[in-house]
Amino acid sequence: MNKLLIPALLVITTSIFMLFVSMNRMKFNSHSDSIYRTIVNPQSLSFYTSDLAKEIFRISPFDDYIYIGSDKKHMADIQTFKRAYQQSNEVFQLIRRLLFDNKHIEWFVITDNSKIRYEIINKGGNGISVIRELEKSNLRPQFIGQSVVICNDCYVIDNNNRIFFSENYLSDRQIQFASSGHFMPVILSETLLPINISTLVIIDSNFNPKITLPIKPNQQILYDQKWQLIEIRSLLKPEENFVEQTIYFE
Amino acid sequence: MLTDLLSSVAFYIIPILLGLLFTRKLFFAWVSGSLLVYLVAFIAYGFTKLLFTELSFTSLLRGVFIFVLGLEIILIIFKYRSFSFPDQLINLSTIKKHLPLLFLLIFSSIIYFSIWRSLTPYPLHINWDVYEHITVVNKITDGYYSILPSRMTDTFTFNSYSTLFHTLLAYPVILLKADVVGMYWWLEFWHYLLTILATYLLTRKIFSQEELALLAGLISALVFESSIVYSSLFLLPQTFTALLTLFFFINILNGEPINSFRVNFKDILSKYKYHFLSFILLLLLHFIVGALACILAVIWWVFSNKIISSKATNHLLLGSIIFIIITIIFNLVGSWDLTNREEAVHFNLSLMKKSSLFISWYSISFIFFFYVLYISIRKNVTLYQKLLIISIIGLSLVLAPFAYFLKFFVIIRYLINIIIALGVRNLSIGYVGYIRSSLYCLVAIAFFVNFYLNQLTFKEQFYFKGFYSHFSFAEVEASEWLKRNFNNNTILISDPGTQYILEALSGINSPGGAYMSEENRLKLRSINTTQDPKEIKDIILRLKDGLDVEKPVEKKLFIVGGRYFAWQKLPEDQQKSFYYNVWRPHRLLVVDQASLNFLTNNFKVLYQNDELTILDI
Numbered sequence: 001m002n003k004l005l006i007p008a009l010l011v012i013t014t015s016i017f018m019l020f021v022s023m024n025r026m027k028f029n030s031h032s033d034s035i036y037r038t039i040v041n042p043q044s045l046s047f048y049t050s051d052l053a054k055e056i057f058r059i060s061p062f063d064d065y066i067y068i069g070s071d072k073k074h075m076a077d078i079q080t081f082k083r084a085y086q087q088s089n090e091v092f093q094l095i096r097r098l099l100f101d102n103k104h105i106e107w108f109v110i111t112d113n114s115k116i117r118y119e120i121i122n123k124g125g126n127g128i129s130v131i132r133e134l135e136k137s138n139l140r141p142q143f144i145g146q147s148v149v150i151c152n153d154c155y156v157i158d159n160n161n162r163i164f165f166s167e168n169y170l171s172d173r174q175i176q177f178a179s180s181g182h183f184m185p186v187i188l189s190e191t192l193l194p195i196n197i198s199t200l201v202i203i204d205s206n207f208n209p210k211i212t213l214p215i216k217p218n219q220q221i222l223y224d225q226k227w228q229l230i231e232i233r234s235l236l237k238p239e240e241n242f243v244e245q246t247i248y249f250e
Numbered sequence: 251m252l253t254d255l256l257s258s259v260a261f262y263i264i265p266i267l268l269g270l271l272f273t274r275k276l277f278f279a280w281v282s283g284s285l286l287v288y289l290v291a292f293i294a295y296g297f298t299k300l301l302f303t304e305l306s307f308t309s310l311l312r313g314v315f316i317f318v319l320g321l322e323i324i325l326i327i328f329k330y331r332s333f334s335f336p337d338q339l340i341n342l343s344t345i346k347k348h349l350p351l352l353f354l355l356i357f358s359s360i361i362y363f364s365i366w367r368s369l370t371p372y373p374l375h376i377n378w379d380v381y382e383h384i385t386v387v388n389k390i391t392d393g394y395y396s397i398l399p400s401r402m403t404d405t406f407t408f409n410s411y412s413t414l415f416h417t418l419l420a421y422p423v424i425l426l427k428a429d430v431v432g433m434y435w436w437l438e439f440w441h442y443l444l445t446i447l448a449t450y451l452l453t454r455k456i457f458s459q460e461e462l463a464l465l466a467g468l469i470s471a472l473v474f475e476s477s478i479v480y481s482s483l484f485l486l487p488q489t490f491t492a493l494l495t496l497f498f499f500i501n502i503l504n505g506e507p508i509n510s511f512r513v514n515f516k517d518i519l520s521k522y523k524y525h526f527l528s529f530i531l532l533l534l535l536h537f538i539v540g541a542l543a544c545i546l547a548v549i550w551w552v553f554s555n556k557i558i559s560s561k562a563t564n565h566l567l568l569g570s571i572i573f574i575i576i577t578i579i580f581n582l583v584g585s586w587d588l589t590n591r592e593e594a595v596h597f598n599l600s601l602m603k604k605s606s607l608f609i610s611w612y613s614i615s616f617i618f619f620f621y622v623l624y625i626s627i628r629k630n631v632t633l634y635q636k637l638l639i640i641s642i643i644g645l646s647l648v649l650a651p652f653a654y655f656l657k658f659f660v661i662i663r664y665l666i667n668i669i670i671a672l673g674v675r676n677l678s679i680g681y682v683g684y685i686r687s688s689l690y691c692l693v694a695i696a697f698f699v700n701f702y703l704n705q706l707t708f709k710e711q712f713y714f715k716g717f718y719s720h721f722s723f724a725e726v727e728a729s730e731w732l733k734r735n736f737n738n739n740t741i742l743i744s745d746p747g748t749q750y751i752l753e754a755l756s757g758i759n760s761p762g763g764a765y766m767s768e769e770n771r772l773k774l775r776s777i778n779t780t781q782d783p784k785e786i787k788d789i790i791l792r793l794k795d796g797l798d799v800e801k802p803v804e805k806k807l808f809i810v811g812g813r814y815f816a817w818q819k820l821p822e823d824q825q826k827s828f829y830y831n832v833w834r835p836h837r838l839l840v841v842d843q844a845s846l847n848f849l850t851n852n853f854k855v856l857y858q859n860d861e862l863t864i865l866d867i
Contacts (some may be wrong), residue, residue: 011674014615014696018613019699020701021613023699082280125714125837126837250837
């Protein structure tokens with residue numbers, strides 16, 4: 001009986017291992033594009049260069065903000081955070097991707113008072129859409145601060161060719177960098193950026209642009225150079241519970 | 251699109267029609283017809299250069315060809331008038347007999363269009379080497395001709411093949427006035443189907459088992475060598491040579507076995523004249539892969555004629571295993587680039603890297619290969635051993651520590667696929683039909699998933715505006731405009747990638763295409779460091795084409811766009827290298843807009859779309 005079973009078992013086992021090896025080698029716990037890869041971490045979504053050599057930016061509920069009246073707090077913090085997970089495990093995500101060619105990630109964060117859904121959708125043309133949705137929440141924020149933590153050696157410039165520095169962290173090297181790139185340095189005494197900005201471009205120390213953030217007219221921008229955190233504060237309409245942000249990779 | 255489709259069919263049919271005058275065996279007809287096509291092209295070129303200098307080469311070629319083809323068709327009808335063609339076609343039992351093959355080809359076509367070509371519609375391409383071949387075809391249709399591609403365009407800095415492949419491509423373009431880019435899109439589909447057909451037919455010929463042939467064909471459809479090899483999904487001289495080698499093997503098996511070694515040279519020539527012609531064809535299609543093909547064909551012929559005893563086969567198998575072990579150990583000694591070409595170092599892969607590639611292409615299905623090796627030794631199955639000997643010797647070459655040797659896998663992959671199918675079948679043969687089918691389905695699913703992920707990983711680097719492609723529709727539009735407004739007295743200047751693609755799409759020359767010389771690359775790079783329009787103009791005017799075959803240049807066009815600015819941002823060592831290119835279109839960035847504005851303010855804009863701008867220098 002065993003002799004009869006062994007060949008079939010060998011075929012079945014080899015086929016299953018083939019599937020396992022294929023899926024494991026071509027990791028889709030991220031979704032990937034030609035110039036970036038997304039990695040889902042326990043507490044953040046990180047976006048790397050396509051060779052995974054460098055993290056370009058990350059998104060996390062620990063960096064995002066909600067505004068309730070005059071109160072500003074993170075979407076999740078150590079006390080309220082329970083867990084984060086993808087909607088389903090990696091294999092299901094892969095199967096869904098195989099069947100529907102679905103270029104997006106859904107990631108959920110559970111806190112004491114909310115369930116926050118992050119959705120990353122590849123829009124094509126190097127752009128992604130980041131949706132932050134308060135799926136189940138007893139909070140009614142008026143604004144959501146969509147935060148992006150950029151790479152340590154990156155700089156922030158805008159469509160008017162200005163480069164932004166915090167006065168607390170200004171250095172000669174940064175001034176020299178601004179001069180070499182023919183940018184106009186703007187020294188910030190607080191974190192709020194000027195209002196007439198339609199685009200932010202994040203560049204690295206070699207002047208290579210990494211990402212572009214389109215800014216809507218009614219959005220406020222805050223930049224905390226200490227944490228390399230850019231917060232784009234968006235009004236949350238009463239009937240809506242989500243905000244959408246577009247990011248372009250360069 | 252329809253003309254391109256018909257032209258792609260004509261690529262295969264024309265040589266067959268010519269060759270049918272000499273032999274009824276389809277493959278040998280194709281071989282002799284192709285060589286005849288090549289000969290006619292050379293004679294026509296000679297005539298236009300020496301005797302009828304007012305006649306254009308392509309007009310003469312078209313005229314001669316239509317005349318010869320017409321004559322051939324009349325002679326063929328006359329010769330084969332007793333051939334009862336219709337009866338054989340509508341015979342129900344014949345159709346039923348080929349139903350599995352029909353199913354395989356339909357299934358493969360669905361895979362091809364729904365997965366491989368899903369976001370690469372007509373006429374987009376993701377085969378980077380295609381453009382240099384299209385450039386040579388454009389040169390032929392412009393009236394230039396030579397036996398070597400490097401004598402026709404400086405896009406080629408090295409000759410691995412003659413212009414036979416390009417001549418065969420040029421014929422349908424000349425006759426039917428097709429667009430070569432569009433024709434090539436269809437040709438790659440037919441090539442894919444033919445690789446599956448060849449695997450199926452060869453397997454059925456060797457083993458006389460329909461089920462096994464089907465399985466081998468299926469595996470062949472679902473294996474994509476996504477680096478250097480590209481056997482089934484890319485039509486290139488080497489992949490085409492490999493495909494023809496397989497049909498050659500089939501024809502060798504179809505031949506009469508030799509009865510005696512007492513034959514004279516005249517008899518050998520008579521019996522094997524088409525085999526010798528096949529050798530010539532394979533060598534002309536690719537000097538190196540063709541040489542390997544010829545050697546393997548000789549070995550194949552020796553094995554098929556049962557010249558070697560069973561005991562000798564055992565020893566040969568052992569010898570081949572020792573040979574591959576030695577090759578693997580040899581990797582520890584060192585590795586050799588073999589040429590001075592800068593790109594050679596990137597094609598000199600370590601054993602680990604090659605192994606990693608095999609796992610990407612096959613996952614761990616090599617287990618079935620080892621199973622066949624095991625049973626061939628244990629049960630002393632001579633037929634399996636012969637197949638394994640050729641495969642293992644071929645694999646030894648593939649794994650050898652020399653640059654470019656991985657390319658030899660382009661032929662060996664067919665035998666590997668057959669052996670893997672053989673392993674699956676041998677393990678499944680003891681079970682009833684529905685269990686066996688289930689096992690085959692499971693294997694097929696495993697191969698399918700691996701294929702899907704592998705091709706997706708390969709294609710993703712070319713993603714741009716919803717498509718996987720080296721070029722965008724905006725670049726196609728720009729090429730159409732160039733084709734309409736300029737001739738071959740014009741030269742295009744841009745980054746190597748843009749030059750390479752636009753030269754192929756428009757037929758307008760560039761200095762070296764993707765193989766722009768280092769000197770020109772450094773000149774182009776230096777544009778970045780100056781804000782003086784006169785200096786920029788001077789730099790561009792000093793960029794020269796490497797070949798004298800072109801007519802004197804009347805106009806130089808400077809093309810800038812997202813891809814150009816992306817190239818300008820590369821580190822210098824990558825800019826100088828042939829191995830690095832900007833493989834896909836890029837959006838024009840905010841930071842590039844200032845540079846573009848500077849150029850458009852200082853030079854005349856001839857054409858502009860949202861991706862690139864063409865300036866008059």
